[in-house]
Structure formats: C-alpha cells, structure tokens
Amino acid sequence: MATTDRRPTTPALAHALSAAARGLAVIPLSRTKLPALRSPHRQDPVPTPSPAPCHGECGRLGHGVHDASADPARIRELFAAAPWATGYGIACGLPPHHLIGIDLDTKAGTDSSAALRELALRHLFTIPPTVVVLTPGGGRHLWLTGPPGVAVPNSAGRLAPGIDVRGAGGYLVGPGSRTRHGTYATAPGTAHLVPAPCPRTLLRLLLPPPRTHRGALRPPGSHGQGLVQFVLGAHEGERNTRLFWAACRAYENGFGPALVNALIDAAVRTGLTARESRATIASAARLTGHHP
Template structure:
C-alpha cells in the first residue's frame, strides 16, 4: 500500500502538481494547523499553510510516504489547477433530483458549449473531478454550489484527492487520461465575481393568499438573498432561505408559485443565473416537503 500511494504522489509531482499527505483512508490533510504549530522545521519562521508545505520534491515525498500509507492530496492553487467536482446525489435526496453531472451538462448546454474533454477522475463516492489549467494572472478560489447545486470547484485554498488514494467508500481512479484542458472562458466568467449588481433593484412580488407570518418570512428571506453579492455564498444563501420559507409551503400557508417567483427574482438579482436559481429552489422546496411535519404533528 505504501508503494502504491508513493507512486501516486510521485506521479502527481512529476506533472508539476505539489502534493500533501492525507490521513490514511481519509481526505483530510495529515498536517498540523496553526494552533498546534511549534514553529519548528518548515515553520521555524512562522506557520506554513498546507499550500506552502505542498511539494514536488521526490526526496521529501519518499521520506513522507515511507512513514505511512498516506492518501495523496494535490494542492490545486500552487498546481495551477482548477478542479470541477461533480457530486452524486445522496440517498436522502428526492428521487429525480439532478446530480452534479446533470447540472454541469445543463450549464454547458445553456452556454452553448460541449462538455469539455479533459483529465477526469472518478471519486470514491462515484462522482467525478474534471481537471483544468487555471488561467494565468487570475486567482480563482474554491466555490461550493456557485455554478449549480452539487457542482463545486477547487483552486486556491483547496485540495483534491489524487487518483490512487483509497477510502472506506472506494478508490480514486482515472476515468479519462486526456490532457488537462485550459479552463473554458465561459466557466471562468461564471466563477469570476461580478463588479456590481447584474439586475435592477429587487422588489418582492405581491404576496397573496398567504398567512401573515409566511408573507413576512418570504419578504425577509428573499431580500436577504438579493442582498448577498459574494460569489461563494449567494447560492448557499438562496438554498437556506428557501428551506426556511419552504416549511410554510409544506404546511399550506403560502403558495409554491408565489415562493418560486420571489426567490427566482431575488437569486437573479444577486447575480445567479436563471438555471441556477430554478435548480436550487426546486431542491430546497423538495427538501422542505420531505422533512416538514404536517401542522397537526408540529404543535
């Protein structure tokens, strides 16, 4: 196992991708954090982050992996990579909920582009990692659901598990060993924070046929979504807000169409695309319908 994982680490390093050890059988870096730093070794002049300690030095890699069967992490930022992570649906998700691959395909179709051909890794959970070369002079960071639900990215500040690594859920394997493609311009644009509002001022659509409590909740939560401009958080804010209001939909206190209309407008006002909003709203309302107890049981 040590030799197998050592080879995986050296293979990544030979591609110019700095690596770090991960806990055996896990995806977590086996490196100390700042609070536990003793300011010795690499950190003698100050704590070094995992990106600063990632290495392509074969001698250091051999010494490290001789100490244990560590999984292999690739520091995506220093490697000059942006990796798109397409997650599978969870068993608890509503039947028919699109997974990351389906949502990414929809994004490509909306952009009028084919699914890019690039190095592709199958993750232990059955998802996929798509490797891209990050554009020069642009410092992209991690994202979670910014492009679409179950579509995350890893760049500066992140790491991915390299093929050859093994977890209790399975192994990471190469699905397609095509050359690493340049990040498509349309994907770069989607991941680049906008410089200002992309839509006019948000106004809550008229709320009818709703309880007072539900109407107030919808106004408050949709306004919060519209005000969230940072790329890394606006989709998450939309998801959480719809779930909060979704309980009123599930209990019949407000119409589903009214909620969908308000959050669609709020999400687009925050800079999300129409398809992102629709997918997130649908997923959140499905979760609420599945988890909220009927009114007679809620008291």
C-alpha cells in the same frame, strides 16, 4: 556514475511522485482524505491578539496544502514524516497548471452530472476532453486549468447542487489514493490527457462577481440590491450569465421569489427579453433546489 534512489516507496508515494513528474504539487493524505500531517501549532499557546495563521513560514511540516510540492526530495520528506499516508492530495491553483477541480458528487441522490449539462446548455459551453478521476462513491473529478493570476475560490454547491469546486487553497484526492471508502482511479481513456483549459463562460461562473462602482444606479428594495445592480452592469455576451448567477445567489440566500420581478426588469433593461429572463431565473431556481 549516476545513482538510483533505493529508499522504500509506498504505493501512495509512488503515485504522488508520478503526479509530481507532471508538474503537480502534492501532499500526503490519510485514509480520511485529510492531510496526513497534523499542524505543528495545535498545542502552541494562543497569543492575544492572534497573529495571522502560519502557512509554513515556521519551517515545520503540517500546514496542509501549503506544504504541497512537486520536488521529489521534498515529497519523500513529507511521506517519510507520515508513513501511515495511504493517498495524496493535489494542490489546486498553483503553477504551471493552475488546476481547477470540478467535483461531481452523488450524495443524497443528487444528479450533479445532469446539473452540469444543464449549465453547459444554458450558457453555451462545452467541457473539453480532460483528466477525469472516479471516486469510490461513484462521483467524478474533472481536472481543468485556469489562467495565471486568476484565483478561483473553493465552493460547495454554489455552482449547482452536488457540484463542488476546488480552487486556490484547495486540493483534489489524487488517482491511486486509498481511503476508507475505496480507491480513486483515473477514468478509462483519460489517463494520457493533460488538464484542459476551463471554458471562459464556466470560468466566469466560478468567479465571484466584481464589485460595483460607487454612484451606480441602485434599484428599489432592501434585499438583493447588489445582485440587481450586478445584472444591470452586464454587457452584451454576459447578460444571461450575470442574470443566472444573480438568481442563484438570491435563491441560495432565501429571497429568490421576492427578487424575481426586479431581476427580470434589470435583465430587460440590458437587452434580454422578459421570456428569456424568466427562463434563466427558473433554471437557477431548479439548480439551487427550488421550484420556480
């Protein structure tokens, strides 16, 4: 006759096991939203030269997101080692979902939802119905899925002010987690949904630009040559996206105004009009907190 696991289950563990049942790999979190288990290497002597960091190869617990698992027995082991855990983190970028988290923050009065809407209008994509998690501070986490083999990097404010991205090597605080600021909860009407595929246009914005080939045409000027070259390499259907991405990076690095004319010239050479190019660059300036 089958037996039932009657070991004590904390609320955090119960929520973590529920997430694991959906194929999501989890780790225990403390009230600070940080991994509840400290690194087992914090007191190890540092050899010279330093080796590559351990990601759990040592067999001990405490390697952050690298401990993440969807196996119930492993999850119970993690939470047994951290009985103080009040929440759980969901690892991004892992199969089967290859989760991508879009974190819409509300700090310092930033309207990140409006920034995402402007991005969607500018680049003609729509966020499909998907899981939405409400944060204690009034923000939202949108759960999306990426294609296998594509590693979306973590970023903070790169896409637009107030928008952080959780990708490979990152994690999202799971619904039901209790932190010192409050409890995370699934938004009404989204708990039954599965994470929706990330729109392809948005996915391109989340990825770093491809490396340019040697021998390609180099525009004049010492600043932003790689960004201008990135725009020059655009094909039909991605010209506006590449221009917007390059303009954002230019403003973030402090030489946006100096690069405007070169970016417009490059965009016009790919087929955009000067008017379209100026509007796209102005949008990038606004989204990075600058005045065009």
